Amino acid sequence: MIPKQSFLIGAATAAHQVEGNNIHSDYWTQEHMVHTDFLEPSGDAVDHYNRYAEDIRLMAEAGLNAYRFSIEWARIEPEEGVFDETELSHYKDVILTCKENGIEPIVTLLHFTSPKWLISKGGWESDETPEYFARYTRYVIERLGRELHYVCTINEANMGIQVAAIAKRYMQQMMAKMQSGKSDGTVQMGLNLEKMMANQQAAEQERMELFGVTKTECFTSPRTPHGDEIVIEAHKAARTIIKELAPHIQVGLTLSLHDIQALPGGEENAAKEWAEEFTHYLPAIKDDDFLGIQNYTRTRIDASGILPVPESAEVTQMDYEFYPQALEHVIRKVAKEFKGTLLVTENGIATADDSRRVAFIEAALSGVQACISDGIPVKSYLYWSLMDNFEWQKGYSMTFGLIAVDRTTQKRTPKPSLSILGNLCRNMNQK
Ligand code: BGC
Numbered sequence: 001m002i003p004k005q006s007f008l009i010g011a012a013t014a015a016h017q018v019e020g021n022n023i024h025s026d027y028w029t030q031e032h033m034v035h036t037d038f039l040e041p042s043g044d045a046v047d048h049y050n051r052y053a054e055d056i057r058l059m060a061e062a063g064l065n066a067y068r069f070s071i072e073w074a075r076i077e078p079e080e081g082v083f084d085e086t087e088l089s090h091y092k093d094v095i096l097t098c099k100e101n102g103i104e105p106i107v108t109l110l111h112f113t114s115p116k117w118l119i120s121k122g123g124w125e126s127d128e129t130p131e132y133f134a135r136y137t138r139y140v141i142e143r144l145g146r147e148l149h150y151v152c153t154i155n156e157a158n159m160g161i162q163v164a165a166i167a168k169r170y171m172q173q174m175m176a177k178m179q180s181g182k183s184d185g186t187v188q189m190g191l192n193l194e195k196m197m198a199n200q201q202a203a204e205q206e207r208m209e210l211f212g213v214t215k216t217e218c219f220t221s222p223r224t225p226h227g228d229e230i231v232i233e234a235h236k237a238a239r240t241i242i243k244e245l246a247p248h249i250q251v252g253l254t255l256s257l258h259d260i261q262a263l264p265g266g267e268e269n270a271a272k273e274w275a276e277e278f279t280h281y282l283p284a285i286k287d288d289d290f291l292g293i294q295n296y297t298r299t300r301i302d303a304s305g306i307l308p309v310p311e312s313a314e315v316t317q318m319d320y321e322f323y324p325q326a327l328e329h330v331i332r333k334v335a336k337e338f339k340g341t342l343l344v345t346e347n348g349i350a351t352a353d354d355s356r357r358v359a360f361i362e363a364a365l366s367g368v369q370a371c372i373s374d375g376i377p378v379k380s381y382l383y384w385s386l387m388d389n390f391e392w393q394k395g396y397s398m399t400f401g402l403i404a405v406d407r408t409t410q411k412r413t414p415k416p417s418l419s420i421l422g423n424l425c426r427n428m429n430q431k
Helices: 026-031 046-064 085-100 116-120 129-149 159-180 195-212 225-245 267-277 279-285 328-339 354-372 416-430
Strands: 008-012 066-070 104-110 150-154 250-258 259-262 290-295 299-300 341-347 378-384 403-405 411-414
Touching: 008 104, 008 341, 026 116, 026 195, 026 354, 046 085, 046 195, 046 279, 046 290, 046 411, 046 416, 066 378, 085 129, 116 195, 116 250, 116 267, 129 225, 150 225, 159 267, 159 299, 225 267, 225 279, 225 411, 250 341, 250 378, 259 267, 259 328, 267 279, 328 354, 354 378, 354 416
Parallel strands: 008 066, 008 378, 066 104, 104 150, 150 250, 250 290, 259 299, 290 341, 341 378
Antiparallel strands: 403 411
């Protein structure tokens, strides 16, 4: 049992990135297209589907007390209206294993992947999607709600709108990147823009054959303002159902939030960015119990727009600036406008040098502690990610994990950062 007052320190994963063989999902189909945007398919991933007990035990032994993971809609409802009891009981086992190990399970209902059938029906631009999401939520919460204290409805609700808004700038940036070898880290997930552009036309034809639609509106596809409304509606519908079935559950969504810094002359541009990324969601989330903050780096803006990473800066494998102070800045900014609990649901670094991961975590967590000392209600720090895993279009090339995985044997090797994070958890909860 986790004492109620504890500060939650743990790690996060998403089903598709770690479980393996998510065959009924939209991502699986896209990974296997001839004209795919993915560097490699997810395949067996890191076989967390079968090895979750070992992974949870490693977390507990290191001293972590929370695990954020997602339930995969495509497993629970592989065909429209057909719900799979066996998959449901799999997730029940994962939750119970967490509890047996003294780990608080924090469940996400949608982490980027959707069932393939949903995309064939118009996906995240279709007015019907909130109802489908609500039906799936009802099925899950009716059966698992009593075991849970925290549910994130949707991971990075703002991802699609972020992708859409910056697609143009990103293309320019990719051109610059090809020349200079650097990018500005403006999208906090692994994308492969060059490959995406080259494949576009041929891919359209193939999508038509596979999904029955030429434009696949997946969760992370560039989103229209109407699509943004649909995501918000889906969140609200899920929240209502969760509160009806299990009022004890704390509900919220998570947002991808950069530490947006205005340089002289860039104030207006920066305010616009922040409004798009965060402020315009306030009416939709004001009744939520918590907001999940997900941050990886900062973005500097001047009168001309977003600036590249400074020449002298250390960069991560994702080409983001190494800038762990960003988390504290984002928390302080969010806390001015959102009055509920704040959970840090993701913060992390892709690096081959674990000592840099340790430095990143220590700096980020001390920022969190400073916020808490100032009375900001931050209740968790969840590192992304528990294990090296499938970084979407970038495949397995990015190593975010506290645990390394040899994908030929699926052998786990904890990195020093895992036990260091565990010790930080013990220290914070002794105070
Ligand atoms: C996502 C994760 C992703 C991580 C690192 C976040 O955008 O929620 O799925 O792997 O960032 O890029």
